[in-house]
Amino acid sequence: AEASVTEHTILGTLRGMVESSVRERFPDYDKPIDVAECANTSLGDFQSSSAMQIFSALAKAGETSFRSPRDVADEIVAGISEREMFDSITIAGPGFINFRLSDNYIRSELFRETKSAELGPTIKRHVLVDFSSPNIAKEMHVGHLRSTIIGDTLCNVFEFCGYTTTRVNHVGDWGTQFGMLIQFMKENGISPDSSVSDLQACYKQAKQKFDVDDDFKAKSKDMVVKLQSYDPETAHMWRQICSASRAEFQTIYDRLKIRIVEKGESFYNDMIPSVLDELQSKRLIVEDAGALCIFTESDDTPVICRKSDGGFNYASTDLAAVRHRIMSEKADKIIYVTDQGQHKHFKAIFKTANEAGWGDAQVALEHVGFGVVLDEAEERCFKFLEEKGTNLTTDEIKHASKVLGVSSVKYADLQNNRLTNYTFSFDRMLDLKGNTAMYLQYSHARVATILQKSSFAGRPDQFSISHEEERLLAIQIIKFQDALLTTLQDLAPSKLCEYLYTLCSTFNNFYAECKVIGGDNEESRIYLCERTLYTMKLTFSLLGIEPLERL
Ligand code: ARG
Numbered sequence: 048a049e050a051s052v053t054e055h056t057i058l059g060t061l062r063g064m065v066e067s068s069v070r071e072r073f074p075d076y077d078k079p080i081d082v083a084e085c086a087n088t089s090l091g092d093f094q095s096s097s098a099m100q101i102f103s104a105l106a107k108a109g110e111t112s113f114r115s116p117r118d119v120a121d122e123i124v125a126g127i128s129e130r131e132m133f134d135s136i137t138i139a140g141p142g143f144i145n146f147r148l149s150d151n152y153i154r155s156e157l158f159r160e161t162k163s164a165e166l167g168p169t170i171k172r173h174v175l176v177d178f179s180s181p182n183i184a185k186e187m188h189v190g191h192l193r194s195t196i197i198g199d200t201l202c203n204v205f206e207f208c209g210y211t212t213t214r215v216n217h218v219g220d221w222g223t224q225f226g227m228l229i230q231f232m233k234e235n236g237i238s239p240d241s242s243v244s245d246l247q248a249c250y251k252q253a254k255q256k257f258d259v260d261d262d263f264k265a266k267s268k269d270m271v272v273k274l275q276s277y278d279p280e281t282a283h284m285w286r287q288i289c290s291a292s293r294a295e296f297q298t299i300y301d302r303l304k305i306r307i308v309e310k311g312e313s314f315y316n317d318m319i320p321s322v323l324d325e326l327q328s329k330r331l332i333v334e335d336a337g338a339l340c341i342f343t344e345s346d347d348t349p350v351i352c353r354k355s356d357g358g359f360n361y362a363s364t365d366l367a368a369v370r371h372r373i374m375s376e377k378a379d380k381i382i383y384v385t386d387q388g389q390h391k392h393f394k395a396i397f398k399t400a401n402e403a404g405w406g407d408a409q410v411a412l413e414h415v416g417f418g419v420v421l422d423e424a425e426e427r428c429f430k431f432l433e434e435k436g437t438n439l440t441t442d443e444i445k446h447a448s449k450v451l452g453v454s455s456v457k458y459a460d461l462q463n464n465r466l467t468n469y470t471f472s473f474d475r476m477l478d479l480k481g482n483t484a485m486y487l488q489y490s491h492a493r494v495a496t497i498l499q500k501s502s503f504a505g506r507p508d509q510f511s512i513s514h515e516e517e518r519l520l521a522i523q524i525i526k527f528q529d530a531l532l533t534t535l536q537d538l539a540p541s542k543l544c545e546y547l548y549t550l551c552s553t554f555n556n557f558y559a560e561c562k563v564i565g566g567d568n569e570e571s572r573i574y575l576c577e578r579t580l581y582t583m584k585l586t587f588s589l590l591g592i593e594p595l596e597r598l
Contacts, residue, residue, distance in 0.1 A: 056529040057156070058082060058093070060132075061146060065095050068126030073119075075108070076101050084526075091137065091145030092522055098123055098142040116142030148522060150512045156525040157578060158506060161585065174205045175213040175378035177368075179300075179307055180385070182219030183292040184228060184246040187299060190386040196460045196591070198384040199305045200540040203589045208531060213376065217368065218296075218311035220289050223358055226271030227253045229284050230263065239287035243295045246288060271358075275316070303453065304591065315367040319359050322367045323352065331399050341395040350395035365396045373405045382538065424476060425452030428485075431477050437598060447595055451488060454592045458484035461590055462544040482548045484592065490551035491587070492598035494580045497563055504577070507570035516557040517568070517575060523553040524578050527585070540590065547586045554579050 066080040078100060085094040098120035102113060113119050120142040127136065134149040178198020181187040202212045228246075231253035232239060241249070256263045273281040293309070300307060323339060326332045332339050337355030341362070352362040372378045383393055428448035432439070439447060455476040462482060479485055498504075512518050530546035533539075563572045587594040 056532055057148075057526060058084075058529050059532075061093055061095075064127050064129060065097060065123060065144070068123050069097065069101065072122050072126055073101055073105075076104055078104070085145060088519060090139060090143075091135075091147045093146040093148075095123075095144045095146075096142075098138075098144060102142065120144050150518070153512065153518065153521045153525065154510050157510070157521050157575075161527055161582075173211045173213070173376075173378050174202075174380045174382065175215060175372050175376060176202050176205075176382045176384065177215045177217045178202075178382075178384035179296075179305075180215075180217040180219070181292075181296055183289050183311075184225075184243065184250050185219075185292075186243055186247055187296060192299075193460055194384040194386070195300070195303065195305055195307075196457050197540055198382075199303075199307070199591050200461055200543070200589065201382065201384070201538060202306075203591060204531060204534050204540075204543065207585075207589055208535065213378065214307045216296075216307045216309040216311070218289075218293075218309055220311035221313040221316055221364070222360070223268075223271050224250070224254075225274055225285055225288075226269075227257050227267040228288070229274070229281060230267045230270045231256065232284070234263075239284045240291050243292050246291065303457070304593075312361075312364045312368075315364050315371060316359070318367040318371060319363045322370050323363065326366065326399060326403060329403055331402050341399050343391075343395050343398055350392060362392060362396065365392070366399060369396055369400045370403075370405055373400070422452075423473065424456050425449055427473050427477065428452050428455070432598075439597065443597070447598060450593050450595055451485060454484035454488060457590065457592055458487070458544065461540040462548075464539070464541050482544070487547060487551050487583075487587075487592075488595050489598055490554060491580070491583050491594045492596060493558070494554060494576055494583065495594075495596045497558075497576055498573070498580060500564055501573045501576075503570050503573050505574075507574050510571050510574060511568060512571070513568040514561050516553075516560045517572065520553050520557040520575055520579065523550050524575075524582050527582050530586075531589075543586060543590060547583065547590070550579065550583060550586070 061082045062080050065082055069076055069080060080095070081097050081100070082093055082095045085091045099116040101123075102116035102119045105111075105113060105119070113122075117138055120138045124136050124138065124144060132149060132152045134147040135145075136147075137145045139145055176198050178201075179191055179195040181191040198214070202214050205212050228250055229239075231237075231249060235249075237245075237249055253267075257267055270281060274285055289311075323332065327339065332341050332352055334340070335349060338351045339353035340349035340351055342349045350362055351360065352366060354360055369381065372381050383389075385393075425448050428451040429444060432444045432448055432451075437444065437447075459472075459476065475481060476483060477485060479489060512521065526546070530543055534542040557575070561567075561572055563569065563576060566572060584594055
């Protein structure tokens, strides 16, 4: 089964309770049970609207023993046994059931270390994430960077939750364009050990020549044949071109501190013919005007997976790759992080893989302004910190702005819903009050600083909740596992960002109301700060962002 908020989380526990009460009292009601976080915390912490849904289902079925949804709500509440978990369960409005957690429950959850393994078995175990995947002899563009950042975070969360991940860089290192490129470089005496920007310029010139010069075109095609038969000299040049590009990609991965393992398109080349044969015999791909095609139900234009000249292409490679990942690498779940423009391509690949009996998975993405953005982000953060004034030395400001620049760019990318396009805004980046990395970093540094000043550490013997803001902070901390699971369920790092942002703002509200050092309930408050810091650090690390201790 796919991830869902399981019994290990608060939402999961609540849903389970309401569900068993409903099943007992209303055995015919078989729709999913609704429990969600309460938007208005003065009503409760969680809320269920199921009573209204059940009431209308009963009314439809001609069952009239209940006068109103509130009566149904009464019945559900009466069936909930684990009362220690709650301070109160109340019914409001037309029949909303509001749950307010008890201090005892909050305390015991707070004392429990987050055990990632508990979350594990709810999702398939071996997750293969295909991300970043730039193309050899071309610059990495914003789509690749976005893919790199989102893919890395998804892997972090999966790994933390106990899954085995395979981080695959499906580099574009194969195809007819290499024939053209190698031919052009040979003719012009260009070293294959060139920078990516030189290679890219070469590539453009080669393409122009290819389109107008028949002799060059013929020679390029011969070169492709040589490469495909692994002619030593040609293969050597190909390898040199690849390693020049690879080195440049690696500097970007190092700078972003991202781990990924290359397994490029060339890896699957020899598997393509047999995979296409298999699919053709299963009638999943068919010949159309000389080309082999995948027809998807709703789309009229097919996806070509072998060109009419017999050449393989991007889709042929992906068919072979998906089969290999399922059949040989035994992936239980495969995630592709690319721009949304490739949606149709993947839809066709997944449909074919499914019908071939292999399995399926899907994630698609769009663009974000990035790249040169990184340098400018650092510079702007540096200026910002200098002008704002801090206790940091110039070297410390330098370090902090480096970290802030990278965090801002990463966070801007992760915080947005995967599917929306957005433009990176430097002004927003520096917004100290908004949902920005800057705000999160300041909040983190604030908690860290408070704790540096405190003489007490560890869990107090008498943990108590003396103020509503303490209570809300404690609840936000213990919602961490819920946040992890929703992130994985929706494959959306933005959910984790939302969690961290709410944690920071809940902390800041707490801190505005509750004096910590030398205040009331000091030991419990310090303990809350510790748990906050721990949870913040954990979330930062899953997002691939380095938190700052001082700002
Ligand atoms: N190299 C491709 C591109 O730049 C992305 C590859 C994504 N992964 C895949 N298995 N197709 O668009």
